[in-house]
Every structure is written in structure tokens, then in C-alpha cells.
Amino acid sequence: MVAKRVRMSDDFPNTTLPKPLESSTAVWHAPEEDDDTQWTTVIEPHDPWYKIDLAGLWQYRDLILLLVKRDFVAIYKQTVLGPLWFFLTPLFTTVVFTIVFGRIARIPTDGIPPFLFYLSGTVCWGYFSGCLLETSNTFVSNAHILGKVYFPRLAIPIGVVISHGLKFSIQFILFLCFFGYFYVIGASVSPNLWALALPLVVIQMAVLGLAGGILVSSMTTKYRDLSHLVSFGIQLWMYATPVVYPLSQIPDQYRNWYALNPMAAIVELFRLGFTGTSALEPVHMITSVVVTVALFAWGLVMFSRVERTFMDTV
Amino acid sequence: MGIVIKIENVWKQYRLGVIGHQYLKHDVQSWWARVRGKEDPNTPVDLGNNGNGSNRTMWALRDLTLAIQEGEVLGIIGKNGAGKSTLLKVISRVTAPTSGRIKIKGRVTSLLEVGTGFHPELTGRENVFLNGAILGMRVNEVKRKFDEIVDFSGLEPFIDTPVKRYSSGMYVRLAFAVAAHLDSDILILDEVLAVGDAAFQTKSKQKMRGVTGQGRTVLFVSHNMPAISSICSRAILLRRGEVCVDGTPERTIEQYLAEAEEREVPLVDLRDHPNRAEGSIPFFESIELRPGGKLNAGLLVGDSLELRIRFRAAYRFSNMKIAFNIEDHFGGIVARLSPLLRQPELCLHAPKSGEFICVIPSLNLTPGRYNITLDAVDRDNRANSKDLIERACSFEMKDASVLDLPYIPKVGTIFLDSTWDVSSLDGKEESSAPGS
Numbered sequence: 001m002v003a004k005r006v007r008m009s010d011d012f013p014n015t016t017l018p019k020p021l022e023s024s025t026a027v028w029h030a031p032e033e034d035d036d037t038q039w040t041t042v043i044e045p046h047d048p049w050y051k052i053d054l055a056g057l058w059q060y061r062d063l064i065l066l067l068v069k070r071d072f073v074a075i076y077k078q079t080v081l082g083p084l085w086f087f088l089t090p091l092f093t094t095v096v097f098t099i100v101f102g103r104i105a106r107i108p109t110d111g112i113p114p115f116l117f118y119l120s121g122t123v124c125w126g127y128f129s130g131c132l133l134e135t136s137n138t139f140v141s142n143a144h145i146l147g148k149v150y151f152p153r154l155a156i157p158i159g160v161v162i163s164h165g166l167k168f169s170i171q172f173i174l175f176l177c178f179f180g181y182f183y184v185i186g187a188s189v190s191p192n193l194w195a196l197a198l199p200l201v202v203i204q205m206a207v208l209g210l211a212g213g214i215l216v217s218s219m220t221t222k223y224r225d226l227s228h229l230v231s232f233g234i235q236l237w238m239y240a241t242p243v244v245y246p247l248s249q250i251p252d253q254y255r256n257w258y259a260l261n262p263m264a265a266i267v268e269l270f271r272l273g274f275t276g277t278s279a280l281e282p283v284h285m286i287t288s289v290v291v292t293v294a295l296f297a298w299g300l301v302m303f304s305r306v307e308r309t310f311m312d313t314v
Numbered sequence: 315m316g317i318v319i320k321i322e323n324v325w326k327q328y329r330l331g332v333i334g335h336q337y338l339k340h341d342v343q344s345w346w347a348r349v350r351g352k353e354d355p356n357t358p359v360d361l362g363n364n365g366n367g368s369n370r371t372m373w374a375l376r377d378l379t380l381a382i383q384e385g386e387v388l389g390i391i392g393k394n395g396a397g398k399s400t401l402l403k404v405i406s407r408v409t410a411p412t413s414g415r416i417k418i419k420g421r422v423t424s425l426l427e428v429g430t431g432f433h434p435e436l437t438g439r440e441n442v443f444l445n446g447a448i449l450g451m452r453v454n455e456v457k458r459k460f461d462e463i464v465d466f467s468g469l470e471p472f473i474d475t476p477v478k479r480y481s482s483g484m485y486v487r488l489a490f491a492v493a494a495h496l497d498s499d500i501l502i503l504d505e506v507l508a509v510g511d512a513a514f515q516t517k518s519k520q521k522m523r524g525v526t527g528q529g530r531t532v533l534f535v536s537h538n539m540p541a542i543s544s545i546c547s548r549a550i551l552l553r554r555g556e557v558c559v560d561g562t563p564e565r566t567i568e569q570y571l572a573e574a575e576e577r578e579v580p581l582v583d584l585r586d587h588p589n590r591a592e593g594s595i596p597f598f599e600s601i602e603l604r605p606g607g608k609l610n611a612g613l614l615v616g617d618s619l620e621l622r623i624r625f626r627a628a629y630r631f632s633n634m635k636i637a638f639n640i641e642d643h644f645g646g647i648v649a650r651l652s653p654l655l656r657q658p659e660l661c662l663h664a665p666k667s668g669e670f671i672c673v674i675p676s677l678n679l680t681p682g683r684y685n686i687t688l689d690a691v692d693r694d695n696r697a698n699s700k701d702l703i704e705r706a707c708s709f710e711m712k713d714a715s716v717l718d719l720p721y722i723p724k725v726g727t728i729f730l731d732s733t734w735d736v737s738s739l740d741g742k743e744e745s746s747a748p749g750s
Contacts, residue, residue: 043416063447148426150407308410
């Protein structure tokens with residue numbers, strides 16, 4: 001026994017360590033002064049619901065950027081066509097929509113060239129649904145990382161929204177090319193000052209996608225079947241949004257209700273800015289922003305409630 | 315030296331089995347039943363336990379209170395399920411405690427695993443940055459240490475190759491290299507030393523010792539007792555979520571080993587073994603040790619030993635690799651045995667359930683306690699067949715031998731019998747040089 005010890009310590013030469021303090025015992029006796037300000041971190045079972053660790057997120061901004069880079073590089077490396085896919089998906093979808101909804105079903109497009117009409121809808125919808133779908137999987141698909149390391153959990157959905165934002169900007173360039181083409185050949189498109197609202201539109205889409213995604217992801221930790229519902233629900237949601245038909249097709253008396261879908265005003269505003277035709281009214285835009293902010297706040301609260309213990313349930 | 319981690323009355327509860335109802339349908343059902351004033355159809359029927367389903371929860375940490383001083387290297391030991399990993403997870407904020415409070419002074423990095431977040435498609439270089447960021451390093455910090463990290467890993471020629479082309483050894487070397495260069499006040503480690511080949515392990519241990527020498531506070535969970543006793547300045551033993559020994563590593567390890575040696579039964583039922591690794595699919599059913607000599611006399615040095623390992627597979631396998639390790643009670647592997655060496659055909663077409671019989675003709679281990687770790691994997695279906703039981707059973711080598719010997723040396727792990735002779739060099743010394 002003793003001899004074995006000798007052999008073992010030979011494995012670890014030059015052990016020069018401070019010997020343990022005999023005073024350290026299992027029971028910790030509170031010292032007289034217990035100044036809470038000296039601690040950098042205090043871990044408690046529950047944080048107040050409104051506490052969102054913005055400072056922590058800022059500290060981990062490099063991680064967010066690297067996650068974005070990872071998503072991009074991984075997509076680029078895994079496929080033969082690489083970044084070409086960013087162009088191909090909206091193009092094919094638009095072609096199919098133009099044939100099915102434009103040629104066969106003959107749904108009017110407010111006088112906008114059908115191809116451009118569907119392309120604008122597809123690009124916007126693609127960004128929103130991409131954000132929503134991917135962030136809604138935050139906990140489940142990153143369980144292997146989240147279960148081993150702590151970092152502000154919001155970093156992952158934010159990274160997703162940014163990388164989809166980059167994808168969106170590539171697709172937006174595609175849209176601009178076609179837009180320029182139609183403009184030059186003299187189709188009925190008239191870009192106007194509303195186009196300046198584009199950055200706000202994009203930010204609202206990002207926030208909305210993030211809101212929906214974190215809301216779903218915090219609920220999927222409890223209800224697994226919700227994730228199936230999401231991919232299906234998002235298809236249905238598209239038909240409740242003016243992607244394949246214009247807002248003007250909705251009967252007047254229902255439009256205010258219809259505008260409760262925050263994506264409706266977003267897609268229409270995008271079109272309005274570039275083509276100058278839309279049945280959009282200010283009340284629709286205000287509704288959309290209010291709903292978005294409300295969803296985002298709800299999402300943040302739900303997310304901060306589950307982020308600290310979700311590892312026990314996944 | 316001040317206190318840098320203060321753990322106050324921390325409890326952590328896990329629910330076993332299903333959390334909530336998992337399905338929205340059931341929650342709606344329960345809600346609808348409540349609305350109508352009917353009995354909830356989803357109430358668990360376990361009235362034997364006060365009807366509140368309390369048997370479905372488990373306390374991984376019970377009222378744990380602990381203070382860790384700055385610069386202390388604290389070893390945490392205990393059987394599987396004692397709450398070691400839970401404690402580390404709670405301190406590193408991976409999961410929140412159920413009640414209680416933990417106060418920490420300084421920056422914490424936790425290494426509960428090496429290579430967290432490595433992406434197979436990314437190159438070594440890209441993964442170093444990503445992994446560093448996940449562990450809380452800023453990009454500039456990684457940049458500054460990049461050369462050092464690559465140098466430590468010894469992977470310079472492959473640093474721009476995607477890590478999916480790496481061997482598993484290279485992979486962990488790179489991952490450990492990143493981890494080893496973390497700057498933090500408090501470092502939390504869970505069994506990460508056991509990576510790479512022997513040379514790399516030595517390097518890692520040296521690095522570890524360097525780290526602990528810098529006055530950093532380290533929390534270290536391991537089953538590797540030599541590592542605990544050489545690195546740590548204090549050790550605690552956890553038992554069912556409570557600290558039951560707290561003191562010098564020597565004292566704590568002694569207590570732990572004494573506890574681990576309590577059971578010895580010739581036939582061990584393995585079906586609900588507490589040491590079965592997470593994610594295993596039960597394959598082993600029981601193990602029986604039959605010493606060659608008289609049963610009650612125990613195992614003598616040089617005795618034969620017959621092991622009967624009963625198994626039941628979930629499906630008819632075609633390439634099941636089974637093996638076991640004999641380990642000394644410090645966790646060091648003494649030998650690895652498998653039918654693959656002499657009768658590989660046994661692994662190819664064995665029955666769905668049955669018994670492997672292994673005979674060791676002469677077990678030449680020095681007196682003491684040894685453990686057996688069993689593992690099995692279907693090499694044609696790795697994902698669905700892995701079973702691993704650490705320290706599934708133990709046996710004692712008696713301080714006596716079947717050979718006609720006055721005593722057995724108690725040093726070392728194996729006893730090698732040897733014959734000796736001496737020849738005389740007297741009278742030859744003038745003709746040949748001494749020592750030639």
C-alpha cells in the first residue's frame with residue numbers, strides 16, 4: 001500500500017504544492033462582515049424576470065461573430081454550390097410562385113411585374129422564417145455546447161439572426177438586380193422615399209424572427225412536439241402574409257384585423273418602398289410594430305425563465 | 315488569502331423520467347379535466363408514495379455548504395451519482411441551483427469537456443478561435459496566445475486542415491491546448507487530464523501543475539486518485555449530494571477507497587448498476603468470479619480465475635466487441651482482456667443472450683484490491699450498442715500464493731515469478747576487466 005503510493009507519486013514529479021489549510025472544514029462559518037459588493041458573480045435559483053444580461057452579451061460579442069462565421073463557413077464548405085444556394089432558393093421559389101399563383105391562379109399583383117412581386121415576398125419571408133425556424137431550435141440543437149459551458153444563452157439566437165441577415169443582404173442584392181432590370185425596361189415600378197425605411201424594416205424582421213424563435217425555443221424545452229408545429233405553422237403563416245397576394249386583395253373591413261400579423265405590414269412596406277403600390281395604411285404599420293415589440297418582450301421573459309435550467313430537461 | 319467561492323446551502327433537484335407532460339396534448343387534457351372538475355387523467359398513479367410523485371425527483375445536491383480559498387486546488391471525489399458533476403455545473407452556471415446561493419469572486423472558466431463546440435468542417439485554426447470564444451476568451455487574447463497554443467498541441471503542420479480529418483488524438487490535443495491557455499482566476503476541471511497519448515498526458519500534467527502553481531483556484535473532479543493526490547491541496551468526498559469528508563487529499567482518498575471496497579459478492583447483478591456510463595444500452599446482465607481454488611479461501615496469487623459474464627442484447631448483433639479492464643484501486647489499468655485476441659469468431663456470431671466465459675490460467679497480481687470495468691460495443695452499429703460499466707465489480711488478491719513461496723512482495727502491481735542463479739567470478743578477475 002505504502003509502496004504503491006510511492007510509485008504513484010513518481011508519476012507526478014516535483015510536486016510542490018501548498019499544504020491544505022487545516023482550518024478549512026465542511027461547515028462554513030459566516031464571517032462578521034459579509035459585504036456582497038465584493039463578489040463578481042452571485043448565482044441564485046432564479047433571476048428576476050426583467051434581468052437581461054446585456055453587459056454579458058457585450059462581453060461575448062466575439063463569440064457571436066465567430067458563431068456567425070462558423071455558420072457561413074460550414075454552409076460554404078459542406079455544399080458543392082456553396083454560397084450559390086443563397087441565390088438559387090429564392091430564385092426557384094419565385095419562378096414557381098410566378099407560374100402557380102401568377103399564371104395559373106392569376107392572382108393580381110397590384111400592377112407590379114409578377115416576378116418582382118413574388119421575389120420581394122420570398123426574400124422577406126425567407127429571412128423571417130429562416131430566423132424563426134433556426135432560433136426555435138436554439139436549446140435542442142446546441143445542447144452539447146450549452147450543457148458544458150456557460151455564456152449568455154442569447155448569443156446563439158442573436159448569432160443566427162445576424163448570419164441570416166447576411167444571407168438576406170446577399171438575396172437583397174439579387175432583388176436589386178432584378179429591380180434595376182424592370183426599372184430600366186420601364187415596368188410599372190416607382191421607387192420612393194419609403195425605400196429609406198428599409199433598414200428599419202430589416203431590423204423589425206430580425207427582431208420579430210428572434211422573438212418568435214426564442215419564444216418557441218423556450219416552450220420546446222417543455223413541449224417537444226412544438227418544434228414539429230413550428231415548421232408546419234410557418235408554412236401556414238406564409239399564407240396569412242401578403243407574400244403570394246397583395247394586401248389589397250383582403251376585403252377592407254378585415255384589413256385592420258389582418259394587420260395583427262406583424263409580417264403583413266413588413267412585406268407590404270418593403271414593396272411600397274420599391275414599387276410605390278400598396279394598400280398599406282399607417283395604422284397597419286403601428287399595429288405591426290406594437291405586436292412585434294410585445295412578442296419580443298414576451299419572448300425575452302420566457303427565454304430568461306428557462307435559460308438557466310433548460311439543461312435539466314433537454 | 316480570501317474566500318473566492320462561497321457555496322451556501324445549495325440544493326439541486328433533478329426530475330427523473332418525464333418532465334412535465336412533454337406533450338402539449340396532455341397539458342391541454344389536464345387543463346380540460348380541471349375545467350370540468352374531473353380527475354386529471356395524467357396524474358401519475360403512484361399512491362404508494364403519498365400520491366405526489368416524489369419518487370420521480372432526486373436531490374443531486376443536498377444543502378451543500380463550502381468555502382474555497384484563493385489559490386486552493388480542491389479535488390472532488392465520490393462515486394458516480396454522488397453529485398460531483400452537478401456541483402461543477404452549478405458553479406459554472408450551466409444549470410441553476412434549486413435553492414441556495416453561490417458567490418464567486420473573479421473570472422471562472424469551466425472545462426467540463428475538451429473541445430466544446432468544435433465544428434468538424436472548420437480548420438484547426440478556426441476552431442481554436444471558436445473554442446476560445448466559447449470558453450470566454452476575446453479574439454485578441456486568442457491571437458496573442460495562438461502560437462503558444464499551436465506549439466503546445468504539436469499540430470502546426472495540420473492547423474489549416476479541417477478537424478474532421480484529424481485523428482481523435484489530434485482532436486483532443488488541440489482542444490486541450492486551447493483549454494490549457496485560458497487565463498482565469500478560477501478553473502473548473504472535470505476529468506480532462508485523461509487525453510492523448512502518454513507523452514501528451516505528461517505534458518498536460520506538467521501544464522496543470524504550472525497552472526496550479528500560479529496561485530489560481532482550481533476545482534478538479536476525477537476518479538484518478540494519483541492525480542488528485544499529487545495536484546490537489548485539499549479534497550472533499552461527496553456522498554449523495556453531501557460533503558462527507560473534507561480535508562487533506564490523503565485522508566479523503568483513504569475514506570473513498572474504504573467506501574468503494576465495501577461490496578464483494580461473487581455474482582454481481584449488472585442490470586441496474588450505478589456505475590453504468592451515461593448513454594449506455596444495457597448489454598451486460600451479470601458477472602461472476604470463480605477463483606480456481608476453494609471458493610471461500612479467496613483468490614491467491616497465481617491462482618486461476620474464471621469470469622462468467624452474462625449478457626442479453628437488444629438485437630441480434632454481428633460484430634460485438636466485448637472486453638474488460640482490470641484496474642488497481644487507484645484507477646490505473648493493469649490489463650485489458652478480450653476474446654478478440656484469441657477467438658475473434660466468438661464476437662461475430664454469439665447468441666442474442668448468453669454467457670461469455672473467460673479463464674485466466676494464472677492471475678499474477680500482487681495482493682490488494684482490484685476492480686473490473688466492462689465494456690461492449692457492436693462495431694457494426696456503434697450508435698445503438700455501447701455499454702460501459704466502470705468498476706462493475708471488484709476482487710481481492712489474498713496475501714498468499716498457490717506457489718511454494720515464503721511471501722509475496724507487496725510492491726508493484728504484477729508478481730513475476732523468476733528463477734535465479736549466481737555464477738562465481740572469483741579467480742577470473744585477473745584475466746578480464748571487471749564489469750565487462
